Every structure is written in C-alpha cells, then in structure tokens.
Amino acid sequence: MKRVRYTVIAVVALILLAGKSFALDYKDEPYFTAYIAGSDHVGKGESQLTVVVTNNAILREVTYNDYTEYAFISSNTNMLTTAYNVSLSFEGCDGIEVRTPGQYFAAFPAMKPVQLPISIKVKEGIKAGEYTLKLKISYEVIDYVFLDSNYYQPTPSSVTSQIQKEYNDTGTLTKTTVINETVLPKQWFDWIKYKFKKKEQTIELRVVVEEEDVKLEVVGVKAENFVAGGKGKLTVTIRNAGEKTAKDLFVMLTTPSGFTSFSTLTKPPTEVPAQTLQGLLSMLSPMAMGQIQIPQFKIPEEITAVLAKGTYFVGDLPPNSTANVTFVVDISTDEAGYYPFQLKGVYVDEYGEVKQTPNTAFGVWLEEGPEVEVLSTNSSIYAGSKGELEVTLKISMPVEDAKLSISANPPLSAIVSEYYLGDVSGECKALFKLKASRDAEAAVYPAKLKLTYKIGDKEASKEVDIGVAVHERMKFGVEGMGVVPAGEEAIVTVKVKNLGSFEVKDATARITVVDPFSTTDDTAYIGSLKPGEETNVSFKLKADKDATPKLYALNLEVKYKDPSDEWVISEPVKMPVKVVESKGIPKAAIGVIVVAAIAVASYVYRKRKSVEKA
Incomplete structure (x- = not known):
C-alpha cells in the first residue's frame, strides 16, 4: 500500500479554508x-546477450477521499506507476x-519493456556450468505530493439546467420539468511539489557456460575498398580457440543490412562430406535440402551458387x-560508419556429427564514398552559339575508370556531354561543349x-549541381551612312564596330539588298x-533611276568565328x-548638245568635200 498526502489550500466562494489535509x-x-531473451548459453570468449527489463507496476486500487484528490490524481495516474531516475x-562473476x-x-x-544488449567475456579456464550475473537497479518513486489548489463554486445563475417535456398520445404537452445539473467546483493548482523515495533492486540473471570443442576467434580483419556504395574485399583471420579439430x-x-557477401572462391569445392553439406544447407537454404542426394558426395549445381x-x-x-x-562484399548503403559482422562455422566433429560454432562478432569501418567538389568553371558559351565549359573538380579519394557527364535544360543543350577521366584522385579537369539558344x-x-x-569492380556514381554562365550574344554596330544617286552606282563605305566582349576572327560583313x-x-x-575596335567595310550599290530620294536601311550581318572556333x-x-538626285547634265541639255554636235560634224564634213573637189 502507498499513501500520498496532500496539503491543500482551497478557496470556496472566495472564502479561504486553510490547514485541511487529505x-x-x-x-x-x-x-x-x-x-x-533468447539463448542464455555462452562459450568462452566474447558473447552478446539481450536483457529485457520491465517495470511491472499496475495501479490496482485507488481510494479518493474527496473531489480534490480525484481531480488531480485521476488525470495523472501514470505518475504513480512510473519509476524515475533509473540507473541500471x-x-x-568469477570468470565472466x-x-x-x-x-x-x-x-x-x-x-513498457526495454531491451538492453550487453557484451560479456568468458575467460579461459572457466569450467562449464551455470553462473549468475547481477543486474542492479536504483530508482525513485513518488512518496508525497503537496498541492496548493484553488477552486470556486458557480453561482445559481450560472448553473446549467435541463428541461424535460412530456406529451400525450395526441401530441399535447402535459408536463414540463426543470432539472438543475450538479455543478462541480472549478479547480486549478497554484503549485505542486513532489517528494521522491529512493529504492534499489538486485535481479539475478542465469547464464550457462558450455564447453566448446571448436570456437572461432577473429584475430585480424583486413578490408579493401570498403567504401560506401562500392564493392570491397574482406579478409578475416580466424583462429580455432577450441580444443578439437574442426x-x-x-x-x-x-x-548487416545494406551489405551482401560473396565467396572469393572462383570454383567452390565439388566434393565434401555429406554430413557437413547437410548441416550447412540447413542454415543456408532449407528448401534446397529436398533436392540433394545426401549419400552422394558430389555437390549439385543448384547448391554451388548457395555455397x-x-x-x-x-x-x-x-x-x-x-x-x-576472404569474401567479396557488395555495399549498397551510403552511410559511413562502424558496422557489425558475424562469422559462424559448420564442421564435423570427431564422432562424425555436424556441429555449429557460436556467432563470432567483429566490426568493420566503412569509409564514405568519394566526395566531388567543383573548384571552378570557365564558360565560353555565348547566347546563340556553341561554346566550351571547362570544369575543375576535386575528388576526395582514388577512383577507377571515372567519367564525368553533364546534363542541362533549355536554353542550354549539351553537344559533347561526357568526358573520360580514367583513374584519378585529387584535382582534375573536364571539358564539355554546350550550346545556348x-x-x-x-x-x-x-x-x-x-x-x-x-570501386572494386562495382560501378557507382555521385551527382553535384553546378552553374553554367551564358554570356551576352555578340553585337555589332554600324557607324556612317552610304550615299547613292538615283540611277547611278556608287561605293558605299561604313564602319563596323565590335560591341561584344570577345575578339572575332575571320569575320565577313554581308548586306541584304532590296528594292530599289x-x-x-x-x-x-x-x-x-x-x-x-572598328573597321571600314565597302559595298558596291546601284540605285534604280526611279528610286525616290530618301534614307533607306539595309540589313548587315557579320559571319565570324567565336572563341570556340565555331562559325556564328x-x-x-x-x-x-x-x-x-543625280548631279549630272539635264536630259534636255544633253539633247541640244547632241544635235549641235551632229550639225557641227556635218558642216565640217561638207566643208572638207568641197575643198577636195576644188
């Protein structure tokens, strides 16, 4: 039985009542x-056990003296069955x-049971038999609860009423009854103080130490290419710490989860004793047992894959x-860390019986996969043209047969999207060709x-985001103005100026000619x-004789090679x-001059003829 006492100060209808205890x-x-939990049998050396601890308190009975007690305890019953500040x-014992x-x-x-994994070591020389481990628990339980509570009693005007109405068979109201509900005090607590009592328990746990004829002990672990997301090789040196030959x-x-192991045997054994095979298959593939001819010493092909x-x-x-x-381990997890592995053996003892060794645990450190850091990017990509993107990156660890690819969305498109790096580590460069619309x-x-x-022979990948700079499209300016008289041909010369940010090469200017x-x-x-820079360009233009004298504009384009040596x-x-208007002699004057010239020529001709006759 447990007694919790209260010191309560209650306010009823604003009248203080003090010194009342409950x-x-x-x-x-x-x-x-x-x-x-599970087997409590252990062998010599290190073993893992799982201990399940439970607080078995059940609130079987509660006696309330008044409403104050009920109001507080009924909504907090778990506090009475909870253990606080628990240390385990x-x-x-001798030898363990x-x-x-x-x-x-x-x-x-x-x-709410809690599972506690514990590691024990059974020393060499200890005799087989039962031994006792002790679990010592110290904890606190609630001993007293002190309350300072306040409450008030509602006035009759605030009392909730319920109206009951009764009707006869014809639907006429025959009776009305008003029932006042019972109004409980409205309560709150100004402060709560707990007093705890310390308690201790000692629980004995039985373990059985077995004499082991064969015990596998891990004396060395070598991990190669043990990298997250890769494929590595694990070589474990084992020792028979038992007393008999396996x-x-x-x-x-x-x-553990995220790892898959494979034997490094290129050709598994084709002949083993039937007893060993039977014991092994009972652990590896129970369904395969029905397909095996146990008296035969040959291993069927369907079992070779299992082995x-x-x-x-x-x-x-x-x-x-x-x-x-040695095992090849495929690693699908991406998280680095220290992971637990276990070894178990199946063997034939001196009496021809198949035996199993206990699990032997060991840990292996898994390194993080290669980190890819982009150190710099150099873009020669301009709007409307193809360009090169040079990426300098740093790879945190050696990788084999590496290649880098790039993907982009409009307005960018990849022309050359892959770059082969080979076996690399540290800084390296990659070059891509992209086009901007x-x-x-x-x-x-x-x-x-x-x-x-x-890594090993497994392909893996990492992705990283980058930014690709697209430069402003090349622009040219035209300075000056050509002049062409109507009906005549003239050489038009203007200046073309590079208004862009890079040098153009092998440039040619071309005009588009339209009427007139x-x-x-x-x-x-x-x-x-x-x-x-700017330079003069000249074109030969002829204006129609009927061309209206005014200012015209012709399109001029420049074809050039950009910094990536691409034509744009x-x-x-x-x-x-x-x-x-033409500045030559008027047409009427030209006619007069022509007529006069003809008349003069005719006169001169006749004059010469007359002289010759004379």
Whole structure:
C-alpha cells in the first residue's frame, strides 16, 4: 500500500479554508523484473546477450477521499506507476566479465519493456556450468505530493439546467420539468511539489557456460575498398580457440543490412562430406535440402551458387591454428560508419556429427564514398552559339575508370556531354561543349554533373549541381551612312564596330539588298576585330533611276568565328543608305548638245568635200 498526502489550500466562494489535509491510498508502486531473451548459453570468449527489463507496476486500487484528490490524481495516474531516475548496472562473476557500461533512464514507464544488449567475456579456464550475473537497479518513486489548489463554486445563475417535456398520445404537452445539473467546483493548482523515495533492486540473471570443442576467434580483419556504395574485399583471420579439430570447416559471413557477401572462391569445392553439406544447407537454404542426394558426395549445381554466397570452405582447422577467409562484399548503403559482422562455422566433429560454432562478432569501418567538389568553371558559351565549359573538380579519394557527364535544360543543350577521366584522385579537369539558344539571356543556368566510377569492380556514381554562365550574344554596330544617286552606282563605305566582349576572327560583313537597290558586290572582308575596335567595310550599290530620294536601311550581318572556333552569324543591324538626285547634265541639255554636235560634224564634213573637189 502507498499513501500520498496532500496539503491543500482551497478557496470556496472566495472564502479561504486553510490547514485541511487529505490522504490517498493506492496499490502498486514500481518494481522491476528482468530476463535474458533468447539463448542464455555462452562459450568462452566474447558473447552478446539481450536483457529485457520491465517495470511491472499496475495501479490496482485507488481510494479518493474527496473531489480534490480525484481531480488531480485521476488525470495523472501514470505518475504513480512510473519509476524515475533509473540507473541500471551489470555485475559479472568469477570468470565472466560484463563489458557493457551502466545505463540511465530519466523515466521508466510501467509495462513498457526495454531491451538492453550487453557484451560479456568468458575467460579461459572457466569450467562449464551455470553462473549468475547481477543486474542492479536504483530508482525513485513518488512518496508525497503537496498541492496548493484553488477552486470556486458557480453561482445559481450560472448553473446549467435541463428541461424535460412530456406529451400525450395526441401530441399535447402535459408536463414540463426543470432539472438543475450538479455543478462541480472549478479547480486549478497554484503549485505542486513532489517528494521522491529512493529504492534499489538486485535481479539475478542465469547464464550457462558450455564447453566448446571448436570456437572461432577473429584475430585480424583486413578490408579493401570498403567504401560506401562500392564493392570491397574482406579478409578475416580466424583462429580455432577450441580444443578439437574442426573437420571440413565451412565459414559463413553474416552481414548487416545494406551489405551482401560473396565467396572469393572462383570454383567452390565439388566434393565434401555429406554430413557437413547437410548441416550447412540447413542454415543456408532449407528448401534446397529436398533436392540433394545426401549419400552422394558430389555437390549439385543448384547448391554451388548457395555455397558461393557468403560461404568459405576452409577444410580442417586444428586447435590454435589460423586461417584466412576472404569474401567479396557488395555495399549498397551510403552511410559511413562502424558496422557489425558475424562469422559462424559448420564442421564435423570427431564422432562424425555436424556441429555449429557460436556467432563470432567483429566490426568493420566503412569509409564514405568519394566526395566531388567543383573548384571552378570557365564558360565560353555565348547566347546563340556553341561554346566550351571547362570544369575543375576535386575528388576526395582514388577512383577507377571515372567519367564525368553533364546534363542541362533549355536554353542550354549539351553537344559533347561526357568526358573520360580514367583513374584519378585529387584535382582534375573536364571539358564539355554546350550550346545556348539565340534567345538565352546573359545569366548563370543550373546544370548537373554526374561522376561515374568504379570501386572494386562495382560501378557507382555521385551527382553535384553546378552553374553554367551564358554570356551576352555578340553585337555589332554600324557607324556612317552610304550615299547613292538615283540611277547611278556608287561605293558605299561604313564602319563596323565590335560591341561584344570577345575578339572575332575571320569575320565577313554581308548586306541584304532590296528594292530599289542592286549590287554586284554585297560582301566585305573584316578579319579579326577586338572588342571596341572598328573597321571600314565597302559595298558596291546601284540605285534604280526611279528610286525616290530618301534614307533607306539595309540589313548587315557579320559571319565570324567565336572563341570556340565555331562559325556564328550575328543578328542583323541596320546600315543607313541615302538615295539622292543625280548631279549630272539635264536630259534636255544633253539633247541640244547632241544635235549641235551632229550639225557641227556635218558642216565640217561638207566643208572638207568641197575643198577636195576644188
């Protein structure tokens, strides 16, 4: 029985009542039980056990003296069955050492078992038999609760009423009854104070130490290419720490989630004793047992694949002898860390019986996969043209057969999207060719790099985001104005200026001729033109004789090679051309002159003829 006492100050209808005390009786307070889950049989050396600890308190009975007690306790009954400030520690015995440190729980609710994994070491020389480990628990339970509570009684006007109406068979109201509901005090607590009582328990846990004829002990671990997302090789050096020879020993590797093991035997054994095979298959593939001719010593093909996965055939392993077992481990997890592995052996003892060794645990450190860091990007991509993107990146660890690819969305498109790196580590460069559409704005556009590589013989990949700078489209300007008289042909010369940010090479200017113009020479060679430079270009234009004298504009385009040595045609710019009236002799005057010339010539001719006759 447990008694919780209260000191309560209650305010009823604003009248203070002091010094009144209350008591609460309840059953049961927290107490613990514990047991070893699974097998409690261990061998010499290190072993893992799982201890299940439970707070078995059940609130079997509560006696309330008044409403104040009920109002507080009824909504907080779990506090009475919860153990607080719980410390758990394990003690071994002669020959058995518990290596797991103590555990602490701020609160341990009732009927919620907790599993505690513990590691023990059974020393050499200990005799087989039963031994006792001790679990010591110290905790606190609530002893007293002190309350300062206030409450008020509602006035009659605030009392809730219920109206009952009764009707006869004809539907006429015959009776009305008003019932006032019972109004409970409205209560709150100004402060609550708890007093705890310390308690201790000691629970004994039985373990059985077995005499082991064969015990596998891990004396060395070598991991190669053990990298997240890759494929590595794991070589474990084992020792027979038992007293008898393990005949026809198979060693199996048990991996944690995210790992898959394969034997490195290129050709698994084709002949083994039937007893060993039977014991092995009972662990590996129970369904395959029905397909095996046990008296036959040959291993069927369907079992060869089973033996090749996470199983290594050692043969005979005498006491205190060592052997290396090697497995290929496929790693699908991406998280680095220290992962638990286990080895187990299946062998034939001296009496021809198939036996299994206990699991032997060991840990392997898994490294992070290669980190890809983009150090710099250099873009020669301009709107409306193709360009190169040079990426300098750093790979945190050596990788084999690496290649880098790039993917982008409009307005970018990849022309050359892959670059082979080979076997690399540290800084390296990759070069891609991309094209930006004509309407692309000068900006930095997102793209994604994907590094594909091999660790061991497994291909893996990493992705990283980058920005690709697209520069403003090349622009040219035209300065000056051509003048062509109507009906005549003239040489028109203007200046073309590079308004862009890079030098163009092998540039040629070309005009598009429309009415009232015609031409026999519509191109002009420019050559190289640096940013801000200008040069003269000339074209031969003829204006129709009926052309209206005014200012015209012809389109001028420049074809050039950009910094990536790609041919590009610029956006057209306007070249102004003015048609003016012809400045030659008027047509009427020309006629008079022609007639006069003919008359003079005729006169001279006749004059010469007359002289010759004379």
